[in-house]
Amino acid sequence: MKNSSSQILIAEDDQVVARIQKFLLEKAVSLSPVMCKNGREALEFLERNAGDSEKILVILDLNMPEMNGWDFLEACKDSTYAEKVNVVVVTSSLFWEDEEKAASYQQVIGYYTKPITPSVLQDILQLPEVYGYFEPVLKSR
Amino acid sequence: MTDFYLEMFSSLPLPAVLLEPVEGGLRIRDVNKKYFEVTGKKEGELIGKKVREVFPQTTPQEIEVLGKLENSVEKVRSSAKPDKVSCFRLDLVNHETGETEEKYWEAENTPIFSKDETVKYILHTATDQTAEIFKERARKQIATELEQKEKELWKRKKRYQALVQEAFDLVGILDIEGNYKFVSESSISILGIPPQDFNEQNAFDFIHPEDKGRVFEEFSQIKEKKKLRIAPFRYRDADGVWRWFETNVTNMVDDPNVEGVVINSREVTDLIQKNCELQQLHERYELAAAATGDLIYDWDLVTDSVKRFFTGKEKQFGYQRDEIDQRRFWKEHVHPEELEDLRKILKSALADTNRSQIRTTYRIKRADGSYAHLIDRGMILRDEAGKAVRLIGATSDISGLVNRRNALRLANKRFTYAMKATKEMIWDWDITKGYIDRGKAFKKMFGIEVHEKSSVENFWFERIVEKDRYRIKDSLYKTLEDPSLDKWREEYKIWKPNGQNAYVIDRGYIIRDPEGKAVRMVGATLDVTESRQMLKKIKKQNKLLKEVAWEQAHIVRAPIARLKGLLNLFDEDYNGEWEKEEILQLIKDSAEELDRIVTGIIRKTEGIKIEK
Numbered sequence: 001m002k003n004s005s006s007q008i009l010i011a012e013d014d015q016v017v018a019r020i021q022k023f024l025l026e027k028a029v030s031l032s033p034v035m036c037k038n039g040r041e042a043l044e045f046l047e048r049n050a051g052d053s054e055k056i057l058v059i060l061d062l063n064m065p066e067m068n069g070w071d072f073l074e075a076c077k078d079s080t081y082a083e084k085v086n087v088v089v090v091t092s093s094l095f096w097e098d099e100e101k102a103a104s105y106q107q108v109i110g111y112y113t114k115p116i117t118p119s120v121l122q123d124i125l126q127l128p129e130v131y132g133y134f135e136p137v138l139k140s141r
Numbered sequence: 142m143t144d145f146y147l148e149m150f151s152s153l154p155l156p157a158v159l160l161e162p163v164e165g166g167l168r169i170r171d172v173n174k175k176y177f178e179v180t181g182k183k184e185g186e187l188i189g190k191k192v193r194e195v196f197p198q199t200t201p202q203e204i205e206v207l208g209k210l211e212n213s214v215e216k217v218r219s220s221a222k223p224d225k226v227s228c229f230r231l232d233l234v235n236h237e238t239g240e241t242e243e244k245y246w247e248a249e250n251t252p253i254f255s256k257d258e259t260v261k262y263i264l265h266t267a268t269d270q271t272a273e274i275f276k277e278r279a280r281k282q283i284a285t286e287l288e289q290k291e292k293e294l295w296k297r298k299k300r301y302q303a304l305v306q307e308a309f310d311l312v313g314i315l316d317i318e319g320n321y322k323f324v325s326e327s328s329i330s331i332l333g334i335p336p337q338d339f340n341e342q343n344a345f346d347f348i349h350p351e352d353k354g355r356v357f358e359e360f361s362q363i364k365e366k367k368k369l370r371i372a373p374f375r376y377r378d379a380d381g382v383w384r385w386f387e388t389n390v391t392n393m394v395d396d397p398n399v400e401g402v403v404i405n406s407r408e409v410t411d412l413i414q415k416n417c418e419l420q421q422l423h424e425r426y427e428l429a430a431a432a433t434g435d436l437i438y439d440w441d442l443v444t445d446s447v448k449r450f451f452t453g454k455e456k457q458f459g460y461q462r463d464e465i466d467q468r469r470f471w472k473e474h475v476h477p478e479e480l481e482d483l484r485k486i487l488k489s490a491l492a493d494t495n496r497s498q499i500r501t502t503y504r505i506k507r508a509d510g511s512y513a514h515l516i517d518r519g520m521i522l523r524d525e526a527g528k529a530v531r532l533i534g535a536t537s538d539i540s541g542l543v544n545r546r547n548a549l550r551l552a553n554k555r556f557t558y559a560m561k562a563t564k565e566m567i568w569d570w571d572i573t574k575g576y577i578d579r580g581k582a583f584k585k586m587f588g589i590e591v592h593e594k595s596s597v598e599n600f601w602f603e604r605i606v607e608k609d610r611y612r613i614k615d616s617l618y619k620t621l622e623d624p625s626l627d628k629w630r631e632e633y634k635i636w637k638p639n640g641q642n643a644y645v646i647d648r649g650y651i652i653r654d655p656e657g658k659a660v661r662m663v664g665a666t667l668d669v670t671e672s673r674q675m676l677k678k679i680k681k682q683n684k685l686l687k688e689v690a691w692e693q694a695h696i697v698r699a700p701i702a703r704l705k706g707l708l709n710l711f712d713e714d715y716n717g718e719w720e721k722e723e724i725l726q727l728i729k730d731s732a733e734e735l736d737r738i739v740t741g742i743i744r745k746t747e748g749i750k751i752e753k
Contacts, residue, residue, distance in 0.1 A: 014699060016703050016706070016707065016727055016731070017699075017702065017706055020706040020709075020710065023710075023718050023719075024713075027713070062695070063692075063695040063699075092694075092695055092699045092701070093694055093695055093698065094694060094698065095691060095694060113698075113702070114698070114702030114703075114705070114706065115703070115705045115706030115709060116706075117709055118713065
């Protein structure tokens with residue numbers, strides 16, 4: 001029951017980008033991602049639902065209102081569910097420092113600049129930490 | 142009886158004449174044989190004739206003699222007593238040779254009485270005194286000559302004594318083995334030894350052991366030579382002091398008056414000492430020249446001859462010694478631009494009777510064509526009239542010094558500019574004595590003027606702000622105590638008298654003694670307050686700019702990322718989820734957003750003021 005115990009969460013304040021990401025994800029895996037407008041919403045979701053999940057993949061934007069990606073990572077790293085959560089940073093930032101900083105968090109398993117493409121998404125789903133947790137959409141469908 | 146007398150008369154060994162006083166003179170009554178012999182006259186020429194007839198009195202001598210004779214006869218006649226005519230001269234002709242001989246006589250007139258006791262005859266006898274006179278004359282002549290010779294001898298003796306006693310020479314006579322036979326009185330004045338003390342002494346016993354062998358060898362050659370000279374040797378005087386003598390030796394062994402070797406010794410101690418001093422002086426000059434590398438010269442201005450001393454190098458200025466010794470060398474090698482001035486300075490200094498020193502600097506051409514910088518210092522020696530007669534001096538090659546000085550000037554110039562530009566303060570800390578000497582820049586930098594040499598402990602540390610003070614002291618003393626370290630560097634804040642802080646970078650180089658103990662430290666303190674403040678501002682500004690850049694990067698990048706994402710949709714099958722018009726509208730909206738953002742950034746950038 002991979003899909004029932006695994007979750008994908010998109011934390012993105014740009015609604016157009018969020019919609020594109022959701023569209024591409026749904027084309028790739030057979031589940032619907034949870035949409036959050038900022039870090040706080042994402043964190044609250046995890047607080048509520050992480051216990052029921054085996055694996056949670058967070059597609060995280062860095063620059064968001066209320067709670068940005070960095071604050072989310074800080075809050076998440078010492079949480080009880082930290083081991084279940086894997087984060088892929090998808091940001092518009094081209095700063096090398098941001099990538100370096102992101103790599104310092106144990107949960108962060110990837111760092112990509114926007115926009116993500118279907119092939120990038122496939123790369124993400126192939127990452128060892130999350131590989132096999134999300135059932136791909138059958139081509140015939 | 143009569144015959145007897147006649148015979149006796151006739152045979153008298155003396156010439157005798159019997160005279161009868163008659164009217165008008167004396168008549169010759171008889172003449173003995175001797176008389177005939179002496180006078181050479183015949184009987185007929187004499188007997189019965191008057192005396193004046195026989196002796197014509199043609200010469201003054203004859204006149205005088207006849208007068209004396211007649212006076213004596215008259216005296217005999219009147220006194221009736223014999224009378225002697227003292228010695229007189231009456232020359233006679235030698236009948237054999239025909240020559241007149243010088244003759245001297247003594248005559249005696251003896252009265253012969255008649256029966257009436259009157260003087261009837263006078264017996265005149267003459268004694269030939271010629272031999273005695275001649276003998277006496279010879280004796281007198283000899284005596285005179287002797288006297289003259291004695292006088293001469295005495296004079297000579299006196300002269301000799303005067304010469305020998307007062308002379309500086311010591312005269313002596315030795316036998317061939319060197320034993321003294323005679324020593325002149327001058328031995329007292331010269332050696333303090335009386336002549337008699339040399340009796341039975343050998344000359345070689347007085348000669349210095351180091352010279353004895355040589356002198357003996359030289360002296361021994363006198364057996365084959367008439368004269369020789371012995372080179373100076375040392376001879377012991379009465380006080381045991383060694384004195385130098387030069388001796389002339391003359392072999393007079395064969396001269397019966399001498400029978401020895403005459404030595405004439407002249408003391409040359411002063412000369413030898415002067416020569417020694419001169420030699421030492423020369424050596425000292427050479428050594429001084431060698432030690433200093435200087436060229437020392439002694440210029441006789443009267444003869445224009447120069448003696449130069451240098452042994453420090455094989456060559457001087459690349460020239461051989463004989464080249465430099467040439468009289469015109471200097472004049473021909475001084476830099477042409479300086480020769481005329483040099484001449485003027487020299488001429489002026491020599492002419493000024495108050496000047497005793499001269500100092501010049503000039504260049505001289507080396508053998509390789511380059512020029513050496515020289516400094517020339519000379520002492521001017523003058524005669525009583527003040528005329529310069531000698532110039533003694535030393536010439537030092539200061540090329541290295543000049544080059545270093547020029548380099549130093551350049552370095553100083555650079556340093557001065559650097560000091561002006563960097564505001565750096567140089568300090569020199571005598572750790573042994575405990576005081577620190579600071580440059581003039583100190584006041585300029587810190588507004589504090591230090592008249593006395595101050596100490597690090599009670600002056601500098603007090604000025605370090607409290608939070609830095611312990612750290613700096615600790616760092617400084619730990620560095621000084623570690624013999625392996627020779628540099629120290631710290632940054633800290635100090636208090637200025639105006640109450641403000643100055644941020645300084647202090648660096649020092651440590652000088653240690655052979656045991657590694659720090660004895661001196663030289664360093665520089667740089668006031669970096671302004672640059673620190675500037676750096677702080679720059680950092681702050683950088684941080685701000687970075688934040689701005691970060692934010693803007695996200696803002697700018699957001700619509701671009703969105704645009705790219707939307708454009709990527711055209712590669713996908715978006716039917717059912719997207720309408721084409723919707724995508725195009727979103728693209729348009731994103732493009733406009735991007736345009737607004739870029740425009741805003743440009744306006745914002747134009748508004749940023751860069752703080753100076």
